[in-house]
Amino acid sequence: xxxxxxxxxxxxxxxxxxxxxxxxxxxxxxxxxxxxxxxxxxxxxxxxxxxxxxxxxxxxxxxxxxxxxxxxxxxxxxxxxxxxxxxxxxxxxxxxxxxxxxxxxxxxxxxxxxxxxxxxxxxxxxxxxxxxxxxxxxxxxxxxxxxxxxxxxxxxxxxxxxxxxxxxxxxxxxxxxxxxxxxxxxxxxxxxxxxxxxxxxxxxxxxxxxxxxxxxxxxxxxxxxxxxxxxxxxxxxxxxxxxxxxxxxxxxxxxxxx
Amino acid sequence: xxxxxxxxxxxxxxxxxxxxxxxxxxxxxxxxxxxxxxxxxxxxxxxxxxxxxxxxxxxxxxxxxxxxxxxxxxxxxxxxxxxxxxxxxxxxxxxxxxxxxxxxxxxxxxxxxxxxxxxxxxxxxxxxxxxxxxxxxxxxxxxxxxxxxxxxxxxxxxxxxxxxxxxxxxxxxxxxxxxxxxxxxxxxxxxxxxxxxxxxxxxxxxxxxxxxxxxxxxxxxxxxxxxxxxxxxxxxxxxxxxxxxxxxxxxxxxxxxxxxxxxxxxxxxxxxxxxxxxxx
Numbered sequence: 213x214x215x216x217x218x219x220x221x222x223x224x225x226x227x228x229x230x231x232x233x234x235x236x237x238x239x240x241x242x243x244x245x246x247x248x249x250x251x252x253x254x255x256x257x258x259x260x261x262x263x264x265x266x267x268x269x270x271x272x273x274x275x276x277x278x279x280x281x282x283x284x285x286x287x288x289x290x291x292x293x294x295x296x297x298x299x300x301x302x303x304x305x306x307x308x309x310x311x312x313x314x315x316x317x318x319x320x321x322x323x324x325x326x327x328x329x330x331x332x333x334x335x336x337x338x339x340x341x342x343x344x345x346x347x348x349x350x351x352x353x354x355x356x357x358x359x360x361x362x363x364x365x366x367x368x369x370x371x372x373x374x375x376x377x378x379x380x381x382x383x384x385x386x387x388x389x390x391x392x393x394x395x396x397x398x399x400x401x402x403x404x405x406x407x408x409x410x411x412x413x414x415x416x417x418x419x420x421x422x423x424x425x426x427x428x429x430x431x432x433x434x435x436x437x438x439x440x441x442x443x444x445x446x447x448x449x450x451x452x453x454x455x456x457x458x459x460x461x462x463x464x465x466x467x468x469x470x
Numbered sequence: 471x472x473x474x475x476x477x478x479x480x481x482x483x484x485x486x487x488x489x490x491x492x493x494x495x496x497x498x499x500x501x502x503x504x505x506x507x508x509x510x511x512x513x514x515x516x517x518x519x520x521x522x523x524x525x526x527x528x529x530x531x532x533x534x535x536x537x538x539x540x541x542x543x544x545x546x547x548x549x550x551x552x553x554x555x556x557x558x559x560x561x562x563x564x565x566x567x568x569x570x571x572x573x574x575x576x577x578x579x580x581x582x583x584x585x586x587x588x589x590x591x592x593x594x595x596x597x598x599x600x601x602x603x604x605x606x607x608x609x610x611x612x613x614x615x616x617x618x619x620x621x622x623x624x625x626x627x628x629x630x631x632x633x634x635x636x637x638x639x640x641x642x643x644x645x646x647x648x649x650x651x652x653x654x655x656x657x658x659x660x661x662x663x664x665x666x667x668x669x670x671x672x673x674x675x676x677x678x679x680x681x682x683x684x685x686x687x688x689x690x691x692x693x694x695x696x697x698x699x700x701x702x703x704x705x706x707x708x709x710x711x712x713x714x715x716x717x718x719x720x721x722x723x724x725x726x727x728x729x730x731x732x733x734x735x736x737x738x739x740x741x742x743x744x745x746x747x748x749x750x
Contacts, residue, residue, distance in 0.1 A: 214562070214563040215563045215564060216563070217563050218559065218560050218561070218562065218563025218564055219563070219564075221559055221560065221563075222556075222560050225551070225552065225556060226549055226551065292549065296547055296548065296549050296550070297543065297545060297546075297547035298547050298548065298549065300513055300543075300547060301541075301543065301547035301548075303511060303512060303513045304511050304513070304536060304539070304541040304613075305536060305564055306533050306536040306537040306564055306565065307564055308533055468512065468513060468514050468515050469508065469513055469514045470475075470514065
């Protein structure tokens with residue numbers, strides 16, 4: 213336990229500036245997204261009326277998406293450790309590669325939990341105000357964003373693993389950036405061939421008043437996005453990505469210099 | 471052990487560091503000192519052979535070994551944003567035998583500020599901090615790679631003095647690589663000399679220094695000296711200086727020649743030129 217406290221302390225201390233910046237950005241965005249409530253432009257629907265789902269999706273979704281991106285993103289520690297020589301030094305320390313990888317994962321999970329709680333608090337404000345349960349929607353968007361960014365982080369970390377010196381970092385940093393870009397492209401190609409709702413009629417349904425998507429289709433989209441099935445799929449993907457992240461970091465800490 | 475790189479091979483090198491000894495590991499830049507140290511610390515994998523540290527296998531028992539050793543590199547590997555206090559917090563969880571009292575004593579002795587960021591430390595302060603960290607968990611083996619390089623003579627002397635103190639209980643050993651032979655001449659009990667990936671000499675420093683000598687003679691007399699006695703010959707305007715590896719024997723064989731004692735620097739220099747034999 214003492215060992216993990218040390219490892220986590222080191223990581224948090226090194227990434228605290230980046231973390232504070234992310235937190236400020238997130239809170240600013242959340243504050244901005246709360247302005248409709250604060251200015252009185254958003255209130256609970258009258259009896260018989262539907263909740264303004266579009267607005268909830270926009271505000272809660274934006275905040276959850278941003279929180280997910282910030283929580284899942286690479287913290288730059290791997291690069292910093294190579295450039296200061298700590299990575300080499302870590303080989304002479306009594307910590308094992310597995311312990312170091314677990315500490316990396318724990319720090320990431322702590323960040324994910326923190327931004328998750330903040331996003332939940334934000335969703336709660338809208339849920340209470342609009343009398344509409346937005347938690348499922350928020351959770352799925354949040355975890356979806358975390359998964360997307362973690363996938364890129366896993367690819368990036370895997371490539372950076374091969375760097376041993378500051379010089380390598382320059383070249384491999386570019387390769388890692390391109391690798392991460394490639395992952396986005398592959399995911400994009402994959403997702404463009406699949407419909408979230410698995411409903412071929414959706415695109416054919418006419419939208420009224422020049423809207424890009426009809427109300428019915430939008431409602432179905434929101435229902436699917438908030439559904440338990442989607443949550444289950446995303447949670448499984450998240451668990452797999454956590455395992456992948458752990459394995460990549462383990463390999464990275466274990467890999468010796470040539 | 472053997473370790474091969476493209477264009478360089480650590481070729482079946484072998485040496486022992488006895489308990490309670492300071493072993494000086496000398497050689498010119500690129501001789502293989504750092505590669506040897508990285509191999510024994512398992513920073514890099516070896517191609518063949520076996521390394522045992524504190525009697526344990528350097529890969530199989532890696533974690534157990536690393537709790538009992540300390541390493542000092544030529545450059546501080548700690549992040550600039552940390553201070554000395556942070557380092558104690560990091561290491562106390564990693565080393566079961568970390569002693570904060572000893573660490574504080576070293577900080578005070580080295581006059582290192584506890585809350586100043588490492589990034590604002592001078593080179594000497596950085597090295598002292600690294601040494602303070604290395605000496606605060608009761609390590610039985612201290613491995614140093616060019617730790618005194620780039621430091622001024624006052625700081626170097628202070629650090630060498632600390633190492634001598636550290637060895638006083640007789641249970642600890644130091645392996646210290648350096649190309650500054652004067653430091654090793656001061657404190658080392660044993661010396662291992664590596665060149666082009668091969669160990670040329672290993673043994674007690676005093677024995678090595680005593681057995682070697684510089685024989686001074688005319689250039690014409692070089693032919694009379696047995697090839698097997700010669701390490702290499704340095705030619706100058708006044709004659710030749712021949713490094714002999716058995717000074718006592720040479721003093722009998724070449725009675726009319728002067729044989730001066732050799733320093734570690736001399737021995738290193740003459741051995742480096744052993745392949746060309748004659749150099750100036």
